[in-house]
Amino acid sequence: MQGKHWISALALTVGLVAGSGAFAQTTVRIAWYSDGNEGEVVADLLKRFEAENKDIKVVLDQVPYKAITENLPVQLASGQGPDIARVVDLGGVARYALDMRPYLKDASYWEKNFGPFLPWMRPEGDSSAITGFMTQLTVTGPFVNKTLFEEAGVALPGAKATWEEWGKAAKDVAAKVKAPFPVAMDRSGHRFFSVAISEGAKIFDDKGEPAVIDEGFKRGAKLIYDWHQNGTMAKELWGSVSGTAYRGANDEFRNAQVVMYQSGSWQIAQFDKTVGDAFDWVAVPSPCGASGCSPMPGGAGLVAIKTTKSPEAVAKVMDYLASEPVLSEFYARSLFVPGHLGIAAKGLDYAGATPQGKAALKVFSDQVAQISPAAYKLQGYVNNRVIFNAVISRLGQAISGEGTLDEAFKRIESDIAQQIAERKK
Template identity: 25%
Template sequence: MHVLGARGGVVRLGWLWMGLVLAGASCSLTAGAGAAAGSPVTIRYMYWGGENEQSAVNELIRRFEAANPGIQVKPENTPYPEYGDKIPILLASGAGPDVIMLPPYLLPSLAAAGALAPLDEFIARDTSFRLDDFVVPARSIFRVDGRLYALPREFGPYVLFYNRTMFTQKGLTEPDASWTWETMVAAGHKLTEDRDGDGQMDRYALGGVGWINHYLPFVWQAGGEVVEAKTRQVLIDSPASVRGLQFYADLMLKERINPTYDELLRGRVNIEEWFASDRLAMSYNSRIAVGFYNQFKDLDYDVALLPKGPVSRAMLVDPAAIAIVAGTRQPEAAWRFFKWLVGPEAARLMSTRNLLVPALLSVVRSEAFVNPDVPPRHDLVFVEAMQYGRTVPLIPEWNEVSGVIGQGMLPVLRGQAGAAQATTQMASRIKQILSRPVRK
């Protein structure tokens, strides 16, 4: 899941929790009412997600259908790697679903193609819908040319999970907002141990797995970027981007405070298992990891902001956006289900299942999200992280571009090439991709 901004560039989300906007209101929708007129209708909802997401979606649909007996919802789950390619084809063919989970990097091209229904008229006619309950950027980052095309169900900022037991054992202060790259590395050397002298680490400080969601924040923190989306200028080979990528690789290769890529590939180090068994001190993840870690009753952990880099503090924010497909034959039924998916009941359910961070102020302030009896203690770090949130470049080719970066980083993570050499090759391939006509 990636975020999208109205100007087609990387969104710097700013402080999410300040300011309110009043939503327009009037009468309820009547066009294509279907169920409202008494004849039952079926709408299709297309989304991606694993078992936890599917279970939650099925429960949401069950509750929605009970509250709206004239509307049936057919869920269509599609694996994420295929989703970004499949959605534009379905919508262009006219055989698409009625409501979709939207990979936000597709928003500019789908909006330009007229494939998504603007939400402004729906909102203006529905007095029950509270746009002012959404965090401020949610009301603007999904706009194109002033029109609102989607709203987030939730956000997924990546933060630093840390094992409190390991920090206590080493007499270290727990991570906080003062942490920098240097602070993290210094603490990492104290937390990493080869206990039996066999040359293999028995404990590691960091749990980066060589995934783009893990190293992209370090690029931003160094002042770099992959692609400037508005101008489509390739920046992955800039000195700042190289610095961020090399720093990430050096955590494995030079500092030796993160498992090597080959250790991870061979399965010698399993990040989740090591973290839960006091063998891994820190891991990068979103709130979706909370449900897994809370299964381990003896695990004492908490969360903190990612460390500040040499230029800025930056974190990846990963929202799940919901949109209505233009041309749906059941616009009111689609709108009702859309409202349900982005509404408070859905947000509370997702929060209690530890699925990311709700986009609604009323829910994020409630015990459904912040529960003092359930770890982590500092759940509001996920909220604070949004102040520094950024998104992937909002370009239709992002899936292909990110694949180039992922492949290009493999020799860097294995110590077979430096980031400067690898990014030169990445930049060349990305420029070729971006030189093709933009798919709409």
């Protein structure tokens, strides 16, 4: 294949070598980054694949996350790269993706189990390509310090509680136990849209073009703005950075300073390890707005690359990894929310997690069914990063007192239109 030396010097190349034999082998290279132990898990699974398919040799290039986000796009743009890559910028990589449909054993299996996620990995204007699957589905949602609720004598809101009800309860708890942060939320456009979409934000017009500012969006923005004004959210978190900068509240939550933290499923493994038995923490269902209770989806996908010279072998590897038994084991051992509808419906036994971690994983897994079409569409939109950045930058300015909400809305529309126009030049 082209560009077999594409990877940076930092890469750790793991050769998964099949047994010797007097026949030609096809080599399939996979570029893979890890958040946790998933690289070890997939390497183990691929050894089994090679044992069953001695005509295919799989080379797993385990690389830093930065190599995927910065180096890989450059290589792909020059016509080089691996045969398969694990990526998070699904829309950005889609133009380089291989449509595996002609090579797959059963395309209907992929449509049935990965259907909502397939558009995230398709080139713009394509409505049928099957280019990959989700190795990890992330779902936004709140983590709650249950111990603080118990100390305050305040009941946890129920499964269909609204954002306003959660805000009031968290503020009541914080006042009674002297916690500095009733509600914290990642300073992220992605996280904000879990509120806005539940309030009815549609994001796109009938032609599929961005039309971000509508009544649902305004309701979500006003809620977050008001929370910063009345002390439900502390300005010092979002106000500590500016522009498009991200600000999480991981440290504050694990130090028992936050009553409710709106973040997502990717935090489970971290809190399982860092909080320990310091306090009881739980994940709760995504709060509801005027139009529903939808979280925002996200995650990493394993995508086939169209410059491969071995599409049949690539599809065979992908069919194996995407099969229900193999993928179930991968998700369970990696402590990931499944991005496979069939597995999500059946549930998984996460043997490596603590009881708190297992409970949180079940909550987030159950939330997959609540994700709205608008949330899926936004996550799969090729220019979603433009929208996320414009929203968090301008909403952050309003919260910090640098203009009104109405001014922020106008600037968001202007920023999005200008930046998308520049990308299309």
